[in-house]
Amino acid sequence: MNYTFQFGPLLNYLPQVVSGLWLTLLLSFVGIFGGIALGVASAVLSTSPWKPGRLLVRIYVEVTRNTPLLVQIFVIFFGLPNIGIRLSPLASVFIALVFNNGGYVAEIVRGGIEATHRSQVEAAESLGMTYFQTLRFVILPPALEKVFTPIVSQCVLLMLSTSLVSAIGVEDLTGAAMIASSETFRTMEIYLVIAVVYVVLNFVFRGVLNIAGLMIFTRSRRRLLGRA
Template structure:
């Protein structure tokens, strides 16, 4: 095999790649924080005594977790126009990413809520706290702290999954790489660079989310400072 690497042609596409990188970061943050908010809401709904919200949340979670993200994007972008709902590619991927991440986060947070010891709930009830006050002050804070690590992992996976949005013409990092590859035919060089960018993004997102967790959860911060 005689292959000569030539990274020079990539310089002409640097503005598009940088623009795609920023779009990937923006999509990731919307999907992460929108998905976390939706996931927490759905996890709380799944703990209610009424069977209807529990059934609806269960249905939503099962649909999200048992279908590929790419299919979800296609349903929103290509399927909804058949019933009169037309969305731009960017809006479609925003919705798909939030819904997808929300389904996974909901199941993770639900596990954290169910891991709360019954004695803590009984203590809150003895103090006269309502169910939602118990959730807000007694159940959710420790539950979210327990499951924060798997939530971070899920959010990093979502960031990597944003590469699928290029399938409907959104010029994220992967989309920009596809255009550069088709015009320069330097596929190896372009995707090696893009792969390294994703690796760096992985570590950056994980670090940012972990720092955010230390700022939010005081017990984790105290444990870290105690070790230091």
């Protein structure tokens, strides 16, 4: 093998890569927080006494978890125009990312809710708390704290999955790399650089989300301070 690495030609594409990085961050932000909001709402509905709501969430979760994200993007971007709904590539991927992440988060949070001991619910009911008061003050806070670590892992996976949006022409980080690769033919160099960027983003996202968790959940913060 007589391959010479040349990273110099890639400097001309630095503005596109930076622009793609910012778009990746935006896509990740919307997908993560939109997905968490949708997932928590779906988890609450899936554990509610309303049977049609539970069935609806079950179908949503099964569809989300048993179809690839890329197929979901294609259905929204290429499929919806057939029934008269036309969306821009960016709007399509925003919807797909929130939809996908919401399904996974819903199942994670549902597990946390169902892990709540029945005695806590009975104590809340004995105090005259309504169903929604019990949910808000007794069930959801400890449930979310229990499952926060898998939620963080799922959100990091979503960030990495944003690379799929380049398949419909969205110039995220991977999309910018594809353009640079096709024009310079330095495929090895550009994708090595992009891989390193994704690794750094992985640690950054985990760190930021874990710090946010310590700020939100006081018991976790107290345990951490107690160990220190």
